[in-house]
Amino acid sequence: MTLVKTSIGRRSFIKSSALAGGGMVLGFSWLASCKDQAAMEAALAMPDEWFEINGFLKIGDNGLVTIMSPNPEIGQNVKTAMPMIVADELDTAWKDVIVEQAPLNTDIFTRQLAGGSQSIRQGWEGLRLAGATARQMLREAAAQAWGVAAAEITTSAGMLHHEASGKSAGYGEMASAAAALEVPEEVEMKDPKDFSIIGTDQKNVDGKKIVTGQPLFGLDVNRDGMLIAMIVHPPAFGMKLKSADTESVKSMPGIRDAFPIVVYPEGAERQWSDGGAIPEMVAIVGESTWQCMQAKKALQAEWEADGDLESTAYHEEALNKMLDTAQDAPARNDGNVEQAFARAAKVVESTYSAPYLAHNTMEPMNFFAHVTPEKAELLGPIQTPEFLENTLASVLQMPKEKIDIMMTRMGGGFGRRLYGTFAVEAAMISQKMQAPVKLVYTREDDMSQGTYRPSYKIRYKAGLDADGNLIAWHVRGAGTNDDLVFENRFPAGAVDNYRAEKHALPTDVTTGAWRAPRSNFIAGAEQAFMDEVAEAAGKDPIEFRLALFDRAISYPVGDPEKNDYDPERYAGVLKLVREKSNWEAGPPSGQSRGVAAYFCHNSYVAQVLDLTVEANAPKVHKVYCAVDCGIVINPLSAKNQVEGGIVDGIGHATYSALTFRDGRPEQTNFDKYRLIRNSEAPKSIETYFVDNGIDPTGLGEPSLPPVQGALANALYRATGNRYYEQPFFGERRIIG
């Protein structure tokens, strides 16, 4: 049991009120922490607007508990995990707790966003405190009703009991009385060892709806009088609309209208979420999707150059040049790498690269909008509703109070739905049509109007002394629109001479966050290089890494506070995967084995991967995965996230690439853009979590990045070749 305060200074973490019709509502702060002194000081230092009551817990007089969740569900399963946290502290049956997707309401919820694997990490303390506070207030209400001491009242599965008098009552019976009480200044939160729901396997609360095909997604939205809208956007980055023969498609069956539309009028206020916006395009509106698709195909439009029409060959050349010649100041510089290389017994140098990637959520971008002069109603899959509201207020010239945004379940996010330009397009088309419309992107629209994972190149150089100790590490990274390198991540702090340089190449191809941004490439490159360096040092790859972590633990280079990783936890996952994979015994006969470890989203992952190479493709037999993400809320779905990240990481590193010719994406559907398929997935994945009682950290992303390194290292053992260029087994990337 831990006593925590419910307020600090004039700021209260919890507010209570009565629920109309009976029951109680507790408002709590989704993002704030009240558990330790440092966190409280940080809370006090927060700007007021960051410190708001932004989550709600309702206990009805029937005992049902509802969490109003500000965070959308994109497949990361927070809709199951969040109620588990509340149910545990509240001490009610977790099946009696449900999550309701809250509409966008910037007056109540702040920073509504799904991204960065942060939902559980940030919601953890708020959800626990709300559950614990409600439990305490219910006990107090029962104590008053029964004339006994609150301390004598126990709880279990949503019931209050007083053993001496034999009295008991359900939470619902006491909820209204509890709502009238003052919020206690201090409440008891459980010790992690006493959790009874957190840490147990619980199935997806929407599972039944999913497997029976119920309408859950944005694309499933249907309203009376709703029209279908499609867009025709410029075929290349760096082009804009010149003219379009909309008249000839207007007469096609089922087509109501076709028109060029300026989605972002001059002077419109853009948010970062509008980064990939195309200002003008052609809209086609009709009665059915198929009819709109036919008109879209038939539309004759002319486009003209408006910027550089870039090709993959240009990106490759420019990034190479940047690595060779760029002279920016280092982001971090410990010791002197040049002097160390000069005296090193061995120097290893390698360059790694990766192409652009499309997000390819299985549900293409879409949004419902109904804009009238009085109000704007929007409904669909979006990761950043708050930013969308700001943009809409600007482009529709409408006050925010008149804009309602509702979120649907999303058929995948992976970062793509952070950039909600499709919702803005839907709103502008609806406004023009004065009708409710559902904008639907075809797969080709989705893949060719993306906000892609940037294209990257990174060069590593390492120096070893005569005993095989790492004495110097130099990393230079470059990416399109993205400077790639995390200068304070491993092995920073573990090498005397360390230098990190990073460069961004501005391009006209729009880029953005893609599952585990930057880490999704850098981890694989770094861990493949580490393998190469360990081999040059004549050392076991795990021993070699552990020696570096020992160094970072016992006498770190530079200010250890600057390093954004904990070397003990890092070493911990490596040791765990070494044990579980029986590393010393090696892979099963005929198979080859690689290892990698990485830290991102505040979590640590190490993997050992066993494969054979058959018919010029890797066949991954097994992946052993050790994860330290602190307390695991729901192991069943946590393992699903880990497995998914591993499949995703292997798939993209092996097969996927988006290339450009004269600004045009050369792959626009799954016939040319390869995604990993069932037969190519690992035959088996074993996941092990470190049990350390530390507060939970991210899990939606961290298993993806390192597996690319484990794969490359296993491929090297199988083939004798180092794999420097992603995709390792994709169609040959088009150069020139």
Place this chain on the structure above:
Amino acid sequence: MAVYNLKINGTRMEVDVDPSTPLLWVLRDHLKLVGTKYGCGIAQCGACTVHLGDTAMRSCSLPVSSVGNQEVTTIEGLSENGDHPVQKAWLEVDVPQCGYCQAGQIMSAAALLKSNPSPSDADIESAMNGNICRCGTYVRIKKAIKMAAEEQAS
């Protein structure tokens, strides 16, 4: 436009559409059966999988004019109460993440088990290779299909 009298999930349904309209959009737009999903439109991702008779078909590339009198089964009609062995196994294994592709996965798996009640790993991979899952739930899909096969056998 032409009138088609289709047999869908055991019920006769009439639509008046252009003969080239893919069954997918007839289901989704005209009959409001939205469990069958759009993913690619070119029979590459399997999100739109339905049964035509006992065979798994990509409805995005099947013109309504070629359906004829064949029985169409969609995810909504796979079982009355969501208790087809494949659906039960999907829940037991907790397969879905985002869930969008899963109707198509389930329809492919159900068709596989109808023609091959005890598929090998290779049979499963071959039958399921046309269904992309971007969340990467393939390992669980395979496990769930084996579980469903076992339940059907017992």
